[in-house]
Amino acid sequence: xxxxxxxxxxxxxxxxSMGAEAVAAALSAEARRRGLAVTIKRNGSxxxxxxxxxxxxETARGRVAYGPVTAADVASLFDANFLDGGEHRLxxxxxxxxxxxxxxxxxxxxxxxxxxxxxxxxxxxxxGYRALARALDMDGAQIVEEVTLSGLRGRGGAAFPAGIKWxxxxxxxxxxxxxxxxxxxxxxxxxxxxxxxEGDPFVLIEGMxxxxxxxxxxxxxxxxxxxxxxxxxxxxxxxxAAERRNYLGDxxxxxxxxxxxxxxxxxxxxxxxxxxxxxxxxxGKRGMVRFKPPLPAIAGLFGKPTxxxxxxxxxxxxxxxxxxxxxxxxxxxxxxxxxxxIQLAGNVKRPGLIEKAxxxxxxxxxxEYGGGTASGRPVRAVQVGGPLGAxxxxxxxxxxxxxxxxxxxxxLLGHGGIVVFDDTVDLAKQARWAMEFCALESCGKCTPxxxxxTRGMEVVDRILTTRDHEKTANAELLRELCDTMTAGSLCAxxxxxxxxxxxxxxxxxxxxxxxxxxxx
Amino acid sequence: MNRETHWDRAAVESIAHGxxxxxxxxxxxxxxxxxxxxxxxPDCVPLLxxxxxxSRAEVHGVVSFYHDFRHEPPGRNVIKxxxxxxxxxxxxxxxxxxxxxxxxxxxxxxxxxxxxxxxAVYCLGNCACSPAAMIDGELFGRLSPARFDDxxxxxxxxx
Numbered sequence: 179x180x181x182x183x184x185x186x187x188x189x190x191x192x193x194x195s196m197g198a199e200a201v202a203a204a205l206s207a208e209a210r211r212r213g214l215a216v217t218i219k220r221n222g223s224x225x226x227x228x229x230x231x232x233x234x235x236e237t238a239r240g241r242v243a244y245g246p247v248t249a250a251d252v253a254s255l256f257d258a259n260f261l262d263g264g265e266h267r268l269x270x271x272x273x274x275x276x277x278x279x280x281x282x283x284x285x286x287x288x289x290x291x292x293x294x295x296x297x298x299x300x301x302x303x304x305x306g307y308r309a310l311a312r313a314l315d316m317d318g319a320q321i322v323e324e325v326t327l328s329g330l331r332g333r334g335g336a337a338f339p340a341g342i343k344w345x346x347x348x349x350x351x352x353x354x355x356x357x358x359x360x361x362x363x364x365x366x367x368x369x370x371x372x373x374x375x376e377g378d379p380f381v382l383i384e385g386m387x388x389x390x391x392x393x394x395x396x397x398x399x400x401x402x403x404x405x406x407x408x409x410x411x412x413x414x415x416x417x418x419a420a421e422r423r424n425y426l427g428d429x430x431x432x433x434x435x436x437x438x439x440x441x442x443x444x445x446x447x448x449x450x451x452x453x454x455x456x457x458x459x460x461x462g463k464r465g466m467v468r469f470k471p472p473l474p475a476i477a478g479l480f481g482k483p484t485x486x487x488x489x490x491x492x493x494x495x496x497x498x499x500x501x502x503x504x505x506x507x508x509x510x511x512x513x514x515x516x517x518x519x520i521q522l523a524g525n526v527k528r529p530g531l532i533e534k535a536x537x538x539x540x541x542x543x544x545x546e547y548g549g550g551t552a553s554g555r556p557v558r559a560v561q562v563g564g565p566l567g568a569x570x571x572x573x574x575x576x577x578x579x580x581x582x583x584x585x586x587x588x589x590l591l592g593h594g595g596i597v598v599f600d601d602t603v604d605l606a607k608q609a610r611w612a613m614e615f616c617a618l619e620s621c622g623k624c625t626p627x628x629x630x631x632t633r634g635m636e637v638v639d640r641i642l643t644t645r646d647h648e649k650t651a652n653a654e655l656l657r658e659l660c661d662t663m664t665a666g667s668l669c670a671x672x673x674x675x676x677x678x679x680x681x682x683x684x685x686x687x688x689x690x691x692x693x694x695x696x697x698x
Numbered sequence: 699m700n701r702e703t704h705w706d707r708a709a710v711e712s713i714a715h716g717x718x719x720x721x722x723x724x725x726x727x728x729x730x731x732x733x734x735x736x737x738x739x740p741d742c743v744p745l746l747x748x749x750x751x752x753s754r755a756e757v758h759g760v761v762s763f764y765h766d767f768r769h770e771p772p773g774r775n776v777i778k779x780x781x782x783x784x785x786x787x788x789x790x791x792x793x794x795x796x797x798x799x800x801x802x803x804x805x806x807x808x809x810x811x812x813x814x815x816x817x818a819v820y821c822l823g824n825c826a827c828s829p830a831a832m833i834d835g836e837l838f839g840r841l842s843p844a845r846f847d848d849x850x851x852x853x854x855x856x857x
Binding site for chain 2: 191195227367408444447461529595
């Protein structure tokens with residue numbers, strides 16, 4: 179072998195949590211020992227987490243992957259001539275040909291795992307900042323029109339059309355407007371925001387810049403949860419690089435338009451993922467939910483018109499501006515257009531990030547991609563959409579990934595997280611946990627959420643410890659309490675906590691000791 | 699419960715004065731105090747209130763709202779264990795139990811020798827490598843009780 183070889187070792191925190199740092203150090207030491215010239219590049223994760231740390235080498239045939247690699251495997255990889263793609267028991271072949279990856283439709287995640295996350299040159303070489311160049315040739319209304327045409331809906335969970343939100347802010351009067359990125363990805367089972375911020379931060383920065391140019395906002399904030407220290411590092415490095423190259427600042431790309439970006443770190447409050455609580459937190463206050471109206475698009479941060487979007491929503495904007503709204507909306511089904519970076523987690527053999535057009539079924543994701551449970555036991559329940567999403571039984575898995583289809587079954591697609599449970603799960607415990615989590619995280623502003631969650635835990639306990647008609651009466655009480663929380667809460671925390679509870683009662687009554695026959 | 703009252707007043711003052719003009723300064727200042735000191739001393743509330751021209755109640759309200767802001771100094775090593783659904787599905791509850799028994803403390807507590815503080819977190823975003831925990835800022839995935847014991851072995855209970 180000749181010349182300097184390139185090895186990719188992810189810096190994604192999931193890969194790091196499986197020992198990527200030690201692997202990178204071992205690769206470098208072993209190469210030195212053998213007198214081989216190698217460059218170790220730190221990419222994002224391809225999202226094939228059961229294979230992390232997954233390393234790749236650049237060969238004449240393309241990138242070849244090996245994984246999961248430990249530091250102890252490194253010497254044998256060199257022995258197997260992995261730098262030329264040699265065969266090894268950890269060999270996975272050409273990365274792009276791995277079916278899990280090949281069958282995906284990666285638009286938002288197009289560069290994740292391929293580029294070096296904080297290299298702006300790499301970003302530009304891979305098509306980055308073409309969208310911004312296009313946006314700078316358009317007026318605000320045209321940009322908003324393109325986003326509206328794409329059908330892009332808020333990927334944070336509420337699925338509100340992004341174009342309509344942007345239009346509202348564009349048309350709102352204000353001496354100062356803001357773009358706020360909600361990076362408080364608190365739902366269990368979700369990690370696509372983290373992966374983008376760690377693996378391709380520039381795509382988020384570019385998306386926010388386009389949003390700012392579109393609505394006339396000159397300042398942007400990224401509200402990042404404190405549990406993501408690695409994302410903070412990549413974002414800060416990327417912002418500095420973008421400022422240095424005039425992609426951020428007083429005169430973006432010489433257009434005369436300003437856009438500045440600041441990262442703010444949260445302080446461990448789930449409720450701050452709710453947009454108005456997040457705005458309060460950014461203003462230096464308790465993260466208490468605001469009444470709506472006024473909408474943040476009209477009176478948001480510091481009372482000014484503010485676009486608030488999730489990380490994935492904003493990171494999907496560049497591909498829409500670059501290739502056109504019509505291109506993007508060709509993916510998907512019904513009113514769920516484009517692609518969704520689905521996050522597969524929990525008890526599953528092959529967990530990871532799967533970006534697919536809407537319409538793929540839960541069954542395909544869990545079995546064809548996921549390979550069933552990690553434990554090898556049967557799938558019993560699947561929670562879709564985070565802690566506020568329904569627990570779906572195995573029989574419901576033919577549902578397509580589509581906002582409306584899942585809602586029609588009493589569920590929630592949310593941020594696209596799927597958590598798989600095997601048959602050892604106790605749904606009564608999970609229902610109690612949903613109430614406990616709500617009690618822990620309630621901001622306390624409205625009574626149904628603040629008090630209802632604690633009463634909910636108690637009622638679940640009573641269902642489990644009583645018998646006969648007392649048990650059924652408590653189950654009825656729990657349903658009534660859930661009705662009150664659903665109808666009477668100010669925001670989605672209190673309003674949706676009943677969803678996992680009711681779904682557990684409906685589809686898994688036996689776990690509560692209740693009869694399984696359908697109620698009249 | 700003995701509450702530590704010694705805290706670095708000069709550091710808090712310098713942070714607060716340095717950041718007081720930031721928009722929404724209070725949470726930024728508290729975040730910095732927490733990151734630098736490892737806790738937010740309750741006794742610094744009047745000082746922050748004076749610098750920011752807020753009432754003590756307002757400052758206390760914000761400090762007490764957020765889970766991250768500790769009211770006491772942590773132990774030498776901080777262990778954060780994810781308690782959320784994906785980790786539950788992968789044996790997180792058993793891991794939690796092991797860690798509590800191993801350290802002899804519950805969530806929110808510090809060992810008597812002040813070597814370990816144990817905290818619950820609700821999702822570290824490492825759900826594809828569940829169960830997850832963070833030990834002194836380092837993230838661990840697919841953490842088994844045995845791997846946990848290995849990870850803390852060098853930290854030494856007697857510090």
